[in-house]
Amino acid sequence: MDIRKITLLSDVDGTLLSSDGKVSVKNREAIRSFIEAGGHFGIATGRGHINVLGFIEGVAINAPSILYNGSMLYDFTEKEVLSSEALPVTKLSEAIRWIQKAYPGIMIHIYTPDTCHLVSEEVHADEKILSDHQPAVFSKLEEALQEPWIKVLLAGENSELKEIEKRLESELEGEMRWVYSADIYLEILPLGVSKASMLKRLKEIHGEDHHIIAAGDFYNDLEMIKAADYGIAMGNAPDEIKEAADGIAVSNDEDGIAWIIEAILSDELEERAGK
Known part of the structure; x- marks a missing residue:
C-alpha cells in the first residue's frame, strides 16, 4: 500500500509511552x-492539548489527532481545534x-477548552495523579460552570469509581x-463520543481510500x-482488547510503536502482528 x-494513530499512555511515562528514543x-517516508502519524488519547505536550516532547506529529477520548480533533501543526x-x-x-460530598477522596477534573479545573479539595489530592495531569488549577465548581465542558475525569479508588458509575447509570x-x-x-x-467517532471524521478529511491503523492498550x-x-492491541493490553484487535504488537516497554512502524514500512504488518 x-x-x-496510511495514518498511524497511537494511544499515548500504555502505548506510545513506556511504563516510566516517557517516549523511547x-x-x-x-x-x-x-x-519522512510519506506516512501520517497522530495520537489518540484521553489527554488534551493543554496537558499532553509534556509527555510527547520530541515526537513528530503530522496528522490530525484525537484528544479527550474523542471529544476533540486537533491539529498540532497549526495549533488549531478542528x-x-x-x-x-x-x-x-x-x-x-x-x-464532591459523598466521595471527597475522588479527584474531579473538568476539562474546558483552555483549562483543567480540579473541583475537589486540594487536601485530598493524590500527588502522583496531580503531577500526571498538569497544568491544572484548583477551582470552585461555579468557576468551571462559566465554560463548556469537554470531558470530566474522575480519579481515585476503583471501588469508589464503581459505586459512582452505578449512580451515573441510574441517573x-x-x-x-x-x-x-x-x-x-x-x-x-458527550453521548456518542469516543476515539472511534473522531476516527470517522479523520476518514472524511483524508478520503475513504486512506488506510487508518490504530494502536491502543x-x-x-x-x-x-x-x-x-x-486495529492493533499492544502486548500489555488486557485479553479482551487483544481478542477484538486485528493484530497484536509487542508491549509499550518493548518500543511497541517502533515495532509497528517497522512492520508497516516493510509491508509485513499483518504477517507480524496477525493473530
Missing part, C-alpha cells in the same frame, strides 16, 4: 522515519456536587457516556481498534 495513504526515531463536542453541563453538574444513562482509561480513571464524555481504545482499517 502507498505509505502516503527508538519510538521517536521510528515515527520520524515513518513521516472539531469538538461538549457535555450537557446542567445535569452533570448535579452529579458532580453529589460526588444519566442515555445523556452521556463513560469509560475507564485505567483502573483508577473513569472518564465522562485499554478499554477506552476498544472502539477505535474495532473501527480502524487495522
Whole structure:
C-alpha cells in the first residue's frame, strides 16, 4: 500500500509511552522515519492539548489527532481545534456536587477548552495523579460552570469509581457516556463520543481510500481498534482488547510503536502482528 495513504494513530499512555511515562528514543526515531517516508502519524488519547505536550516532547506529529477520548480533533501543526463536542453541563453538574460530598477522596477534573479545573479539595489530592495531569488549577465548581465542558475525569479508588458509575447509570444513562482509561480513571464524555467517532471524521478529511491503523492498550481504545482499517492491541493490553484487535504488537516497554512502524514500512504488518 502507498505509505502516503496510511495514518498511524497511537494511544499515548500504555502505548506510545513506556511504563516510566516517557517516549523511547527508538519510538521517536521510528515515527520520524515513518513521516519522512510519506506516512501520517497522530495520537489518540484521553489527554488534551493543554496537558499532553509534556509527555510527547520530541515526537513528530503530522496528522490530525484525537484528544479527550474523542471529544476533540486537533491539529498540532497549526495549533488549531478542528472539531469538538461538549457535555450537557446542567445535569452533570448535579452529579458532580453529589460526588464532591459523598466521595471527597475522588479527584474531579473538568476539562474546558483552555483549562483543567480540579473541583475537589486540594487536601485530598493524590500527588502522583496531580503531577500526571498538569497544568491544572484548583477551582470552585461555579468557576468551571462559566465554560463548556469537554470531558470530566474522575480519579481515585476503583471501588469508589464503581459505586459512582452505578449512580451515573441510574441517573444519566442515555445523556452521556463513560469509560475507564485505567483502573483508577473513569472518564465522562458527550453521548456518542469516543476515539472511534473522531476516527470517522479523520476518514472524511483524508478520503475513504486512506488506510487508518490504530494502536491502543485499554478499554477506552476498544472502539477505535474495532473501527480502524487495522486495529492493533499492544502486548500489555488486557485479553479482551487483544481478542477484538486485528493484530497484536509487542508491549509499550518493548518500543511497541517502533515495532509497528517497522512492520508497516516493510509491508509485513499483518504477517507480524496477525493473530
